[in-house]
Amino acid sequence: MKETKITGLGVSEGVRIGRAFVYRPIRVEDAEERRTDDPAGEALRLREAKERCLKDLEELVAHTAATLGEDKAVILKGQMSMLNDPSLYPPMEQLIESEGWSAETAVRRIVIQTAGLFESMASEYMRERASDVRDLGSRLLLHLRAREGARLSDIREEAILVADDLSPSDTVQLDKRRVLGIVTRIGGKTSHTAILAGSLGIPAVLGAGSGIDAIHSGDTLAVDGGTGDVVVHPDAGTMREYGDKMARQEEAKRRQEAFANREAVTVDGFRAEIGANIGTPQEAEGLIGIGAEGIGLYRTEFLFMSRSSMPDEDTQFRAYRSAAEAMQGRPVVIRTLDIGGDKELPYLDAEPEANPFLGYRAIRLCLGQQELLATQLRAILRASAYGNVKIMFPMISGLQEWRQAKAICEEAREALRRENVPHADKVEVGMMVEIPSAALQADRFAREVDFFSIGTNDLVQYTLAVDRMNERVADLYDYFHPAVLRLIKQVIDASNRHGKWTGMCGSMAGDPMAAPLLVGLGLHEWSMAAPSVPKIKEAISRLNAEACSALAERVLDMDTPQDVRRELKAFLAGIGGSLQS
């Protein structure tokens, strides 16, 4: 086979070589409606598809029980029972035999009808079971039509996942031990797939376009999640080149992993707390192993985005509790819903806005729909009984918003106390600093909050008036701009004066080049995509905090971001620090 190369957006670093697993789900709605002249033949096709499907599920149950535990396996056993259920399979047979419909039509109709029963139920948990039924329908259709591509849960060997797009519910099912890399047709740098791939440390190339049509399951692929290159059928030279890149990355990783279980302390004793950002509670599992000392940002919007209706209090509580428990007493900062802007919810009717990033989003939306915020706060406070949970409000631009949000939080706490519902006595409540007005008034906020967390992505965008998705101005986007650095300093200084702490959860926190500067400014806590944790711990361990303070003082007085970068590079070269990842 001849080598071909396609290019997309590299959104999660790392080089991998592996076999492709092409994922093309068949939705029941897509099945065609068709009459048949041969009902007996169609009934036989359906029966055979059912038998193959049961056999597959049986294997999958055994495999799941062995790897993920009995509890996960019982859900798949439930799918087997559904397939054997007197109210599912016999009606399908009947549609074929007495009404002359094709097997696909029968599956489509009965599955949609049965899923509809669940969809109309009051309990949210039961409404979600509709997706189990649909899942089963897709499995049946797959067996009826010998078409390429299978279920995500069918990835049994290490593979590079190739798909048109991955939905939030697809991405939470990803088995990170088997998915070596991800290549998709559509998707950008801020999509949930990009964020999840980054936090799971899976190299990913998104938006590769129609180039992926040339990829078939089993093809050899070489993927570079940094440059966005995907090579199909790589030749010997390419294999060598990618193999070398992989070896270099492995070596850096091994070196950094030695730091995972050490504290990040500079040579002169400055102690930095290093945490990780997560979007789903599943990502919390394994964080302690890679050295995360807490979760500095739990983005709750994924819980809201991966579904068709608002998650109720219990559903939210279970998610928050599971993250709190996974961290075994280490801090877990849960950020309340940050929706609007580029993230929309299908069940909240948002009116289109001319400037969504300056519009009705995040805390503004939550203060406009206080029921929503109150429910989320109750769920978070209930989870506080199971770990070290902290609450954080996003997009605070002024004290009036902070006070209003805090009051709703107090009401929720008071209500739980009255109802005798367990929750922690003391739960810290803080805010994101991502709007310049909040940074400029940090001294006022510091009197009232328990902590700050600086969100550099938005702070840079709002301070420099740069849309980082707009390629024509993207080069102006730079967190080393001295104006941004001054704002960061103001926030940290204000928190110090009032005995509070400041964290940082934007991408600057995960950049080793920024580490000396942030140590010099006295940042207390760093939170980043999980794979960067060992890297930043290593970077900080090489530093001298006193030298970093002097460095910070110098760069705050500089003219341009370019000057700052030059100074940082010279500083790191001076201490023999490496900038490679």
Add this chain to the structure above:
Amino acid sequence: MLTREAVIVNESGFHIRPAQLFTEQAAKFTSKISIAVKGTNTVADGKSILGLMTLGLAKGSEIVISAEGADEQEAIDALAELVQSGFGEA
């Protein structure tokens, strides 16, 4: 035919795991098994996982289990105990 009343005690009601455990247990008997929501006409086949789940039973729901057939006594004892035990999760 034998009947027995029971109350759902596990936190999440008759979701997929309990429904699966119930139908597995029910399938071990030759008797016809059914579950009714107490005080209503809603009845489901005790060997149908979809039937059980679509009853929408939550914690505190009162049900009537019926068994009819050769092994009805053993069936009703085993199934009532399974429900009362909270399926090992409450």
